[in-house]
Amino acid sequence: MNPHAVAFAGWQARLDDACGGLHAIRRVVALAETASTQDAPETRAAPAGTLVTAWRQTAGRGRFGRNWADTGTEGVAASFVVEAQSGERLALIGAIAAAEACEAALGAPVGIKWPNDTFVSGRKLAGVLIERRGDLAVIGIGINVSQQEFPPELSSRATSLAMLGAHADRIEVLCALMRSLDRALAATDESLVAGFHARDALRGTRALFATPEGPVEGEVRSIDPMHGLVVRTETGERFLPAQSTSVAEWGGIRVRAV
Numbered sequence: 001m002n003p004h005a006v007a008f009a010g011w012q013a014r015l016d017d018a019c020g021g022l023h024a025i026r027r028v029v030a031l032a033e034t035a036s037t038q039d040a041p042e043t044r045a046a047p048a049g050t051l052v053t054a055w056r057q058t059a060g061r062g063r064f065g066r067n068w069a070d071t072g073t074e075g076v077a078a079s080f081v082v083e084a085q086s087g088e089r090l091a092l093i094g095a096i097a098a099a100e101a102c103e104a105a106l107g108a109p110v111g112i113k114w115p116n117d118t119f120v121s122g123r124k125l126a127g128v129l130i131e132r133r134g135d136l137a138v139i140g141i142g143i144n145v146s147q148q149e150f151p152p153e154l155s156s157r158a159t160s161l162a163m164l165g166a167h168a169d170r171i172e173v174l175c176a177l178m179r180s181l182d183r184a185l186a187a188t189d190e191s192l193v194a195g196f197h198a199r200d201a202l203r204g205t206r207a208l209f210a211t212p213e214g215p216v217e218g219e220v221r222s223i224d225p226m227h228g229l230v231v232r233t234e235t236g237e238r239f240l241p242a243q244s245t246s247v248a249e250w251g252g253i254r255v256r257a258v
């Protein structure tokens with residue numbers, strides 16, 4: 001039998017066990033392979049409280065229609081279906097859950113680049129995609145676990161737990177993610193904001209943002225769990241919503257056009 005099939009065969013039982021002590025995550029579905037865990041029929045038909053993961057995700061999606069590279073069997077890909085709530089709160093939940101799961105594997109703190117990228121030494125370790133679907137929302141989280149290298153177009157911007165020195169097993173990272181997600185879903189806004197600020201890579205810096213109304217530049221002040229990132233611009237303070245805003249320039253480096 002294919003060794004991948006043997007290893008995958010143990011996943012569902014491990015994940016069911018991990019689900020046992022949790023509150024918000026009530027059911028886990030492990031798929032052998034899917035294009036995107038966000039779009040799998042198992043996710044689209046799922047009630048709130050369901051986490052769908054894949055042994056292999058071949059066409060993951062990122063924010064604003066970007067690609068999330070096929071990580072083969074080297075990454076964690078999970079989508080959690082939750083009751084719809086404030087998009088800013090969901091962005092904080094995704095950010096804290098991904099960061100805590102990475103920290104558990106690394107045994108060291110990580111940074112968060114608003115709204116919810118996990119960053120270490122200027123490279124992205126994990127990403128979060130939040131999509132609203134009627135009365136539900138789907139929090140999609142991808143974590144780079146055991147890659148030793150990335151394609152040339154990503155190599156200067158991406159990293160993995162293994163490249164950072166952690167000997168992490170994918171299923172353990174996934175179980176840690178389930179625990180951190182469960183905690184974050186139950187956390188108060190105050191504690192989510194505190195967890196975000198403790199890791200915030202943008203706070204106190206100047207940054208340029210792409211927004212639907214055009215570019216916005218200013219100093220990042222804080223995060224508001226209802227209204228988004230608080231930025232002091234030349235014309236006063238503005239709130240930037242996580243769903244529609246992306247960072248275009250940060251730390252003097254242009255990361256995308258505005």
Ligand code: BTN
Nearest residue numbers: 036060061062063127128140142
């Ligand atoms: C980003 O950084 O832009 C977000 C990346 C989100 C990737 C995860 S992997 C699991 C889930 N399925 C997807 O297709 N995307 C998310």
